[in-house]
Amino acid sequence: MYRSHVLVCGGTGCTSSNSLKIIDKLEEELAAQGLSEEVKVVRTGCFGLCALGPIMVVYPEGAFYSRVTVEDIPEIVSEHLLKGRIVTRLLYDETVGKDEIKSLNETDFYKKQVRVALRNCGVIDPESIDEYIAQDGYQALAKCLTEYTPEQVIQVITDSGLRGRGGGGFPTGRKWALCAPNKAPQKYVVCNADEGDPGAFMDRSVLEGDPHCIVEAMAIAGYAIGATKGFVYVRAEYPIAVQRLQIAIDEARAYGLLGKDIFGSGFDFDMEIRLGAGAFVCGEETALMTSIEGNRGEPRPRPPYPAVKGLFGMPTVENNVETFANVPQIILRGAEWFASMGTEKSKGTKVFALGGKIKHTGLVEIPMGTTLREIVEEIGGGIPNGKKFKAAQTGGPSGGCIPASLIDTAIDYDNLIALGCMMGSGGMIVMDEDTCMVDIAKFFLEFTVDESCGKCTPCRVGTKRLLEKLDKITKGNGTLQDIDDLEELCHYIKENSLCGLGQTAPNPVLSTLHFFRDEYVAHVTEKRCPAGVCKSLLSYAVVAEKCKGCTACARVCPVGAISGTVKNPHVIDTSKCIKCGACMEKCRFGAIVKR
Amino acid sequence: MKKKISKLPFRGTAEQERQLHEVIGKYKSDPSRLMTVMQEAQEIYGYLPIEVQQMIADGMNVPLEKVYGVATFYAQFALSPKGVYNVSVCLGTACYVKGAGDLFNKISEKLGIGADECTEDGRFSLTACRCIGACGLAPVLTVNNDVYGRLTVDDVDGILAKYND
Numbered sequence: 196m197y198r199s200h201v202l203v204c205g206g207t208g209c210t211s212s213n214s215l216k217i218i219d220k221l222e223e224e225l226a227a228q229g230l231s232e233e234v235k236v237v238r239t240g241c242f243g244l245c246a247l248g249p250i251m252v253v254y255p256e257g258a259f260y261s262r263v264t265v266e267d268i269p270e271i272v273s274e275h276l277l278k279g280r281i282v283t284r285l286l287y288d289e290t291v292g293k294d295e296i297k298s299l300n301e302t303d304f305y306k307k308q309v310r311v312a313l314r315n316c317g318v319i320d321p322e323s324i325d326e327y328i329a330q331d332g333y334q335a336l337a338k339c340l341t342e343y344t345p346e347q348v349i350q351v352i353t354d355s356g357l358r359g360r361g362g363g364g365f366p367t368g369r370k371w372a373l374c375a376p377n378k379a380p381q382k383y384v385v386c387n388a389d390e391g392d393p394g395a396f397m398d399r400s401v402l403e404g405d406p407h408c409i410v411e412a413m414a415i416a417g418y419a420i421g422a423t424k425g426f427v428y429v430r431a432e433y434p435i436a437v438q439r440l441q442i443a444i445d446e447a448r449a450y451g452l453l454g455k456d457i458f459g460s461g462f463d464f465d466m467e468i469r470l471g472a473g474a475f476v477c478g479e480e481t482a483l484m485t486s487i488e489g490n491r492g493e494p495r496p497r498p499p500y501p502a503v504k505g506l507f508g509m510p511t512v513e514n515n516v517e518t519f520a521n522v523p524q525i526i527l528r529g530a531e532w533f534a535s536m537g538t539e540k541s542k543g544t545k546v547f548a549l550g551g552k553i554k555h556t557g558l559v560e561i562p563m564g565t566t567l568r569e570i571v572e573e574i575g576g577g578i579p580n581g582k583k584f585k586a587a588q589t590g591g592p593s594g595g596c597i598p599a600s601l602i603d604t605a606i607d608y609d610n611l612i613a614l615g616c617m618m619g620s621g622g623m624i625v626m627d628e629d630t631c632m633v634d635i636a637k638f639f640l641e642f643t644v645d646e647s648c649g650k651c652t653p654c655r656v657g658t659k660r661l662l663e664k665l666d667k668i669t670k671g672n673g674t675l676q677d678i679d680d681l682e683e684l685c686h687y688i689k690e691n692s693l694c695g696l697g698q699t700a701p702n703p704v705l706s707t708l709h710f711f712r713d714e715y716v717a718h719v720t721e722k723r724c725p726a727g728v729c730k731s732l733l734s735y736a737v738v739a740e741k742c743k744g745c746t747a748c749a750r751v752c753p754v755g756a757i758s759g760t761v762k763n764p765h766v767i768d769t770s771k772c773i774k775c776g777a778c779m780e781k782c783r784f785g786a787i788v789k790r
Numbered sequence: 791m792k793k794k795i796s797k798l799p800f801r802g803t804a805e806q807e808r809q810l811h812e813v814i815g816k817y818k819s820d821p822s823r824l825m826t827v828m829q830e831a832q833e834i835y836g837y838l839p840i841e842v843q844q845m846i847a848d849g850m851n852v853p854l855e856k857v858y859g860v861a862t863f864y865a866q867f868a869l870s871p872k873g874v875y876n877v878s879v880c881l882g883t884a885c886y887v888k889g890a891g892d893l894f895n896k897i898s899e900k901l902g903i904g905a906d907e908c909t910e911d912g913r914f915s916l917t918a919c920r921c922i923g924a925c926g927l928a929p930v931l932t933v934n935n936d937v938y939g940r941l942t943v944d945d946v947d948g949i950l951a952k953y954n955d
Contacts, residue, residue, distance in 0.1 A: 207922070208924050390923070393882030472829065472866035488822045490856075
């Protein structure tokens with residue numbers, strides 16, 4: 196028996212800020228103090244509050260240490276673990292109450308969260324099948340194989356109202372039901388872990404923090420549709436996820452939870468990992484299958500749908516990681532339980548990756564129907580540096596923006612679609628007043644132009660023309676006609692592209708045009724960037740009344756565009772200025788302004 | 791995606807070739823493993839010059855055009871060698887919003903190379919990547935396997951100096 200458990204986050208965020216060295220140092224200090232038999236160190240998956248990483252939690256007290264460094268470890272060991280005195284200075288300040296420490300679940304960040312897909316992340320050691328089993332792991336699979344027929348499994352998933360968490364929101368039960376009756380010598384279950392939407396990392400966190408739940412869910416899906424083989428297609432950029440998933444598959448095989456005759460039911464299922472190679476389009480299901488087959492990952496026209504003719508020409512069900520992560524819990528706790536959360540047409544919870552200009556960046560899992568205001572202001576802790584919230588971008592390069600005026604929107608699939616946004620995989624980038632919406636649209640188009648596979652013309656050529664127009668506008672050479680052309684071309688690309696990538700690529704433009712048309716117009720008619728981002732439209736100037744003539748700006752200017760004498764106001768020669776902003780950073784009197 | 795194709799002469803060793811043939815031997819029977827072979831070949835050589843692609847095509851018994859097609863389709867496959875230290879700046883949304891673009895420009899200026907280029911001494915190469923999933927630490931860059939987060943332009947000199955051994 197251990198008297199204390201120390202949980203250290205081993206997710207990618209915290210690993211990047213040295214959590215593995217922290218674990219080594221902890222083990223070393225514990226051994227030096229003779230505590231190795233009394234205190235157990237567990238490397239867990241992601242806690243979600245990445246902004247405060249590296250994170251460490253000590254139980255039974257539940258002390259939540261944030262931004263821990265290797266140098267802090269001796270103090271934590273000798274004070275807290277040896278003498279039982281919590282090191283208050285390292286606690287996350289929101290958990291420090293009067294005379295007591297508050298539980299993590301009472302903090303603003305966690306209070307409104309409901310963890311289903313992430314329930315084991317940051318709780319168990321992802322490399323231990325026993326810890327997963329202790330959390331009811333593999334019981335859902337056992338229940339399916341011994342108590343349910345495949346039809347009943349599909350019925351439970353259908354009744355729960357679970358919809359695909361990867362973007363489109365297609366009902367999972369229906370997807371399975373479409374595939375189940377198709378007869379074929381081999382059928383497949385595919386897990387889409389090619390999380391390509393920049394800014395989203397929930398799938399990676401599930402694979403890193405709770406890989407067994409994916410193994411279990413895929414076996415359940417296999418049983419439901421009559422498939423005996425599964426593939427997980429993971430981005431090669433996620434080495435920790437790949438490694439832990441492989442360990443999980445190996446452990447499951449060793450325990451007889453994968454392989455032949457699972458639970459003596461006569462059901463066979465096995466799976467393997469395939470690595471992606473960095474192509475955004477492979478997140479599209481037919482492209483992903485083409486890629487698993489060893490080809491250029493180009494999408495195929497549908498029909499035939501994958502349920503009929505998918506991977507290697509066989510009936511296939513493909514779901515995303517987060518979708519699968521919900522399955523075992525639905526089986527164990529029942530469809531009614533799951534359907535009791537969320538809104539009328541969007542059941543359950545959704546994980547969002549909060550990023551951008553927000554205090555608490557990280558992963559949050561909330562019931563569908565939570566308002567954007569609750570996410571940004573309460574859970575996310577608001578916008579740093581006293582800036583104003585301008586918009587939240589969801590759905591990545593396929594999605595759109597929700598402006599500040601609609602901050603009370605309840606987030607679910609249908610409300611987002613109605614706003615011209617998309618749930619996407621759940622990336623949520625918060626923007627403040629310093630973000631230029633035209634520039635953001637251009638950023639996403641640069642991405643899609645890069646990632647368009649080139650198979651169909653509307654996407655390959657159309658996105659390029661969109662980008663050219665946006666570039667023209669941000670350089671101050673646009674006309675009002677360009678804005679109209681932009682809009683027309685967007686609709687054309689949406690209607691005529693072959694796959695989801697092209698059909699959604701214009702969304703960032705359409706959405707910003709819809710909510711922030713005035714910014715586009717300002718770029719065109721006034722040659723002005725209201726947010727002060729587009730360099731070609733900016734100019735720097737010295738406010739004479741504030742300038743003390745300290746010469747700091749003139750000395751830092753790389754092109755010698757600033758002139759003036761000591762103790763007299765300086766002047767910027769705009770014809771020489773390259774708009775690097777160095778002078779503005781250097782000025783201690785706030786005398787340099789961007790216009 | 792446009793790829794830079796290196797004009798540097800191929801300098802593969804016999805040992806590398808032996809390792810490659812071992813990999814090919816392992817996956818030869820399964821044509822869907824072409825990408826796996828190419829991924830492991832890139833581990834061995836650091837990039838996929840045409841000579842290596844030809845060996846893979848011969849070994850896996852597929853046309854060279856297919857190997858080339860796959861190599862040019864996926865961002866992960868490099869057709870130019872990387873420097874001893876590869877600096878990769880994340881230009882994903884979260885990092886971009888937090889100023890990763892300035893970071894990239896500063897490094898580019900400092901090293902005198904653009905995206906997917908290598909310095910003349912073969913020490914540094916520079917790439918822009920799309921989201922490594924450490925968005926909580928934005929903006930982020932990696933130098934080989936080291937990750938640096940919560941950066942400002944002023945951190946660039948210090949980071950590069952660490953690799954000037």
